[in-house]
Amino acid sequence: MAYDSPRTPLMVGNWKLNLDHLQAIDLVQKLAWTLKDAEHDYDLTEVVVAPTFTSLRSVQTLVDGDKLPIKYASQDVSSHASGAYTGEVSAEQLAKLGVSFAIIGHSERREYHNETDELVNAKILAALGQGITPILCVGEPLEVRQASEHVAYTLAQLDGALAGLSPEQVGGIVVAYEPVWAIGTGEVATPDDAQEMAQAIRARVAETVDADVAAGLRILYGGSVKADNVKEIMAGADVDGALVGGASLKVDQFAPIAGFRAL
Numbered sequence: 001m002a003y004d005s006p007r008t009p010l011m012v013g014n015w016k017l018n019l020d021h022l023q024a025i026d027l028v029q030k031l032a033w034t035l036k037d038a039e040h041d042y043d044l045t046e047v048v049v050a051p052t053f054t055s056l057r058s059v060q061t062l063v064d065g066d067k068l069p070i071k072y073a074s075q076d077v078s079s080h081a082s083g084a085y086t087g088e089v090s091a092e093q094l095a096k097l098g099v100s101f102a103i104i105g106h107s108e109r110r111e112y113h114n115e116t117d118e119l120v121n122a123k124i125l126a127a128l129g130q131g132i133t134p135i136l137c138v139g140e141p142l143e144v145r146q147a148s149e150h151v152a153y154t155l156a157q158l159d160g161a162l163a164g165l166s167p168e169q170v171g172g173i174v175v176a177y178e179p180v181w182a183i184g185t186g187e188v189a190t191p192d193d194a195q196e197m198a199q200a201i202r203a204r205v206a207e208t209v210d211a212d213v214a215a216g217l218r219i220l221y222g223g224s225v226k227a228d229n230v231k232e233i234m235a236g237a238d239v240d241g242a243l244v245g246g247a248s249l250k251v252d253q254f255a256p257i258a259g260f261r262a263l
């Protein structure tokens with residue numbers, strides 16, 4: 001069955017702490033060439049890579065110089081605009097490098113850097129203020145899933161992240177559902193699990209924010225997405241794309257994910 005949705009699918013490669021700037025250039029070039037050979041239509045599926053901060057300038061130079069239709073994201077952003085915040089990178093600095101998206105609230109940042117819903121909320125506002133689209137990550141750990149409390153847990157993260165945002169602001173974000181137990185484990189959520197949560201997220205936004213904003217909201221699934229399972233995941237009516245870790249580091253995996261319509 002052909003993919004059929006009013007929302008443009010979005011495929012994001014989260015490279016995490018992998019690849020130096022030379023390897024980043026190599027991967028983006030190979031990805032662009034492979035997608036060109038496959039006659040990829042970027043209007044039909046948006047393609048984004050999220051390198052480390054140190055590679056963003058190199059990726060910008062390549063994308064601008066060769067006019068590549070690939071967009072790029074940061075993996076985080078500071079909630080602060082400027083000042084004495086050693087190690088932080090501001091949304092304004094990222095915007096000046098042509099960064100279109102910022103991954104915010106990834107479970108690895110929540111776990112290893114103690115990021116709270118309040119901080120995630122502040123980072124979303126910082127990104128939006130500079131015209132960067134936040135990719136808000138939410139999702140439950142294994143014990144929450146085992147207790148069947150995954151929907152309530154994930155929607156509470158969503159509520160916290162969106163607190164105080166106007167409907168227009170919520171209309172400018174992307175939500176990624178990433179169950180922690182499915183990240184890097186090879187344990188992929190079933191297409192029904194992904195659809196269940198995507199539907200619940202959309203319904204929550206319709207209820208608490210605005211029905212039209214909810215209808216247009218792009219909701220991604222992340223967690224062990226590979227070329228051989230992406231099509232089933234994308235079959236969920238409320239699933240609009242994927243946030244891909246390990247498989248985004250390999251062109252022969254990520255290019256078919258971007259081109260999932262042809263699989």
Ligand SMILES: O=C(CO)COP(=O)(O)O
Nearest residue numbers: 014183184223224245246
């Ligand atoms: O965390 C993820 C993307 O942000 C998912 O990682 P994997 O695709 O490696 O499971």
